[in-house]
Amino acid sequence: MIHDTYKRPLRDLRISVTDRCNFRCTYCMPLDEYEWLERKEVLTFEEITRLSHLFVSLGVEKIRLTGGEPLARRDLHKLIAKLSALATPPDICLTTNGSLLAERVNALKDAGLRRINVSIDSLKPDRFRQITQRGDLDKVLEGLFAAKRAGLRPIKINAVIERGVNDDEILDLVRFARGHDFALRFIEYMDVGNANNWKSDKLVGKKEIIDTIHAAYPLQEIGRDKGSAPSVDYQFLDGSGDIGVIASVSEPFCFSCTRARITADGKFVTCLFANHGHDLKAMMRNGATDEELLAFISNVWQKRADRYSEERLAALNSPTGYDPREHRKLEMISLGG
Ligand SMILES: C[S@@+](CC[C@H](N)C(=O)[O-])C[C@H]1O[C@@H](n2cnc3c(N)ncnc32)[C@H](O)[C@@H]1O
Ligand code: SF4
Numbered sequence: 076m077i078h079d080t081y082k083r084p085l086r087d088l089r090i091s092v093t094d095r096c097n098f099r100c101t102y103c104m105p106l107d108e109y110e111w112l113e114r115k116e117v118l119t120f121e122e123i124t125r126l127s128h129l130f131v132s133l134g135v136e137k138i139r140l141t142g143g144e145p146l147a148r149r150d151l152h153k154l155i156a157k158l159s160a161l162a163t164p165p166d167i168c169l170t171t172n173g174s175l176l177a178e179r180v181n182a183l184k185d186a187g188l189r190r191i192n193v194s195i196d197s198l199k200p201d202r203f204r205q206i207t208q209r210g211d212l213d214k215v216l217e218g219l220f221a222a223k224r225a226g227l228r229p230i231k232i233n234a235v236i237e238r239g240v241n242d243d244e245i246l247d248l249v250r251f252a253r254g255h256d257f258a259l260r261f262i263e264y265m266d267v268g269n270a271n272n273w274k275s276d277k278l279v280g281k282k283e284i285i286d287t288i289h290a291a292y293p294l295q296e297i298g299r300d301k302g303s304a305p306s307v308d309y310q311f312l313d314g315s316g317d318i319g320v321i322a323s324v325s326e327p328f329c330f331s332c333t334r335a336r337i338t339a340d341g342k343f344v345t346c347l348f349a350n351h352g353h354d355l356k357a358m359m360r361n362g363a364t365d366e367e368l369l370a371f372i373s374n375v376w377q378k379r380a381d382r383y384s385e386e387r388l389a390a391l392n393s394p395t396g397y398d399p400r401e402h403r404k405l406e407m408i409s410l411g412g
Pocket of ligand 2: 098143
């Protein structure tokens with residue numbers, strides 16, 4: 076187990092398996108075209124498996140596959156099978172927009188996937204299309220229910236709430252999730268990347284989300300899973316399920332952040348809001364040994380001092396305020412949300 080400068084252990088790894096996506100969610104990837112990575116720049120499944128093995132040996136317990144849209148990577152189940160076969164298999168999760176899930180979920184399950192997060196910000200087909208610019212809600216719901224039939228558990232729904240866009244759907248999403256036994260995680264709208272035109276007045280904070288739900292369905296706080304999960308969870312007092320809020324803007328949790336990220340092109344990144352990464356792909360392709368990679372990764376983590384969201388909150392509360400354009404960041408799609 077290794078610790079950073081604030082004594083935070085390295086426990087979780089998010090791996091972006093591709094920077095590409097078939098959606099263009101306005102808060103994430105609003106532009107039509109990006110400078111996509113060339114195929115040869117993207118880590119192979121063998122490289123991802125090698126790095127996963129090394130990170131697990133340093134204390135990582137949970138690996139989340141994300142993107143971009145991870146199911147845009149053909150044969151993703153083959154990667155899951157490789158990760159499941161590691162000597163110490165990590166807890167493997169997948170975050171997906173769900174559009175390609177219906178036809179792929181059985182292969183994913185057979186390969187060893189147990190749990191999944193599906194992103195759904197609206198239950199109104201027209202609005203869903205507006206937010207994602209390309210998405211078909213029916214197709215996503217088909218994928219969600221196929222995951223349920225396949226026996227994946229827990230199935231979590233991720234919903235980003237934006238003022239004036241879908242803040243009137245908080246209770247509809249709660250009713251849907253409770254009615255079908257899905258866990259629901261609201262995510263505060265964040266200033267990820269450089270193109271999403273983030274403004275603080277579009278933020279719907281955790282307090283407002285919880286107050287809205289509590290008024291209709293009384294809640295009791297449970298806290299963060301294992302003390303370090305991004306989401307603060309609540310259970311319904313009537314016993315039917317739980318919800319959570321990931322409040323990285325209004326209640327930052329940098330102090331307990333145990334997450335590292337690997338970009339689709341193999342950069343090791345120590346914060347979601349970082350502006351650079353450390354090139355593990357170049358090291359691997361130049362013949363670095365496992366010992367050299369382990370020493371490098373340990374050294375980077377031990378020097379880690381990131382606490383971007385706490386600094387952002389301090390700036391938001393200061394007389395000068397916070398201007399996201401002053402902070403150049405890596406794009407969420409290559410970084411893995
Ligand atoms: C970047 S996506 C990648 C995986 C997959 N394409 C999906 O949408 O689930 C991972 C998560 O990040 C969330 N996300 C993207 N941009 C965000 C933003 N600006 N603020 C908050 N969450 C965001 C998405 O809603 C999604 O739940
Ligand atoms: S949130 Fe996911 S589905 Fe939407 S554009 Fe970003 S990567 Fe694609």
